[in-house]
Amino acid sequence: MAGPVAGQTHGEGLDARIVVERGSFRLDLALAAAPGDVVALLGPNGAGKTTALRALAGLVPLSGGHLRLDGVALDRTPPESRPVGVVFQDYLLFPHLTALENVAFGPRCQGASRARAREIAATWLEHMGLADLAGVKPRRLSGGQAQRVALARALAVRPRLLLLDEPLAALDARTRLEVRAALRRHLAGFEAVAVLVTHDPLDAMVLADRLVVVEHGRVVQEGRPRDIARRPRTDYIAQLVGLNLYRGTADGHTVRLDAGPAITTTEDLSGPVFVAFPPSAVTLYRDRPSGSSARNLWRCEVTGFETHGDQIRAELTGELPLAADLTTVAAAELGLTPGAPFWAAVKAVQTHAYPA
CATH class of the missing domain: 3.40.50.300 (P-loop containing nucleotide triphosphate hydrolases)
Structure with missing residues (x-):
């Protein structure tokens, strides 16, 4: 209040x-x-x-x-x-x-x-x-x-x-x-x-x-x-502000989500926290990436997508429900269609954790 x-x-x-x-x-x-x-x-x-x-x-x-x-x-x-x-x-x-x-x-x-x-x-x-x-x-x-x-x-x-x-x-x-x-x-x-x-x-x-x-x-x-x-x-x-948001428990740089996998962050925290990152931080791959430097990698599939400004916003479900922003060219090259399987990657440096 x-x-x-x-x-x-x-x-x-x-x-x-x-x-x-x-x-x-x-x-x-x-x-x-x-x-x-x-x-x-x-x-x-x-x-x-x-x-x-x-x-x-x-x-x-x-x-x-x-x-x-x-x-x-x-x-x-x-x-x-x-x-x-x-x-x-x-x-x-x-x-x-x-x-x-x-x-x-x-x-x-x-x-x-x-x-x-x-x-x-x-x-x-x-x-x-x-x-x-x-x-x-x-x-x-x-x-x-x-x-x-x-x-x-x-x-x-x-x-x-x-x-x-x-x-x-x-x-x-x-x-x-x-x-x-x-x-x-x-x-x-x-x-x-x-x-x-x-x-x-x-x-x-x-x-x-x-x-x-x-x-x-x-x-x-x-x-x-x-x-x-x-x-x-x-x-x-x-x-409203266009972020993926999750709640979990932090132990150092690892946050174990209340519902879902763990997320690696740059912040060193302990106890209940929120973790957020923008859809633009998500990179999608059709095959599991072998050389990616992202510490966070999850199996998912597309449930839908829509135009969002000059980007395509994809909604994904799977290990971690999330939204990802892609250019129209990237969406076309990936073959972005509902039900298609993908790997979603997010670098730790692009996440933001803070006390809940």
């Missing part, structure tokens, strides 16, 4: 324990963040990410726990009275209002005059590079433009907590790249707390300072993106 964030001043930022019970599902997650932090909630479908976000927004009641923002308890504060801005996956712009009027809506609800609200809205649209679309209604906006209007609307109320629910999910690949970069710039200058919900590891790695990985309603790992990518602690996280 998350504890106080290093450098966080008492009373500033977000301090929450979100407990929500729905039938047999229980979400119990502690979350703390200092002003200026961008925290990503990452996890598979049904893990509880969106439920947590909706609880922070006040759209789902807490079954237990607490929610404090800048030292003020918000547990019983209605959604419209919380200093919270929300950007939903589908943006939820008012279809009958122009972009300017959509952004001005929040300041008007806070008591600003019509003129002042429009002035605030115009400034935010300019920040987003949308000044020339102020008079356009949502149906005439592209997905990327609508997303930026939604972000401007959320920021126009000067929230102390910004919630982003899969903000890039509805965009095509090219637009997603552009909007992700723009969103990163805006979040870098945001002085309050931002919480991002996503299932996309790239969005999380690029946009967030800290990741909180949620599975089955609880936190399974949290930390800086690079630390989680280097030391995953569950199969879900390993698959």
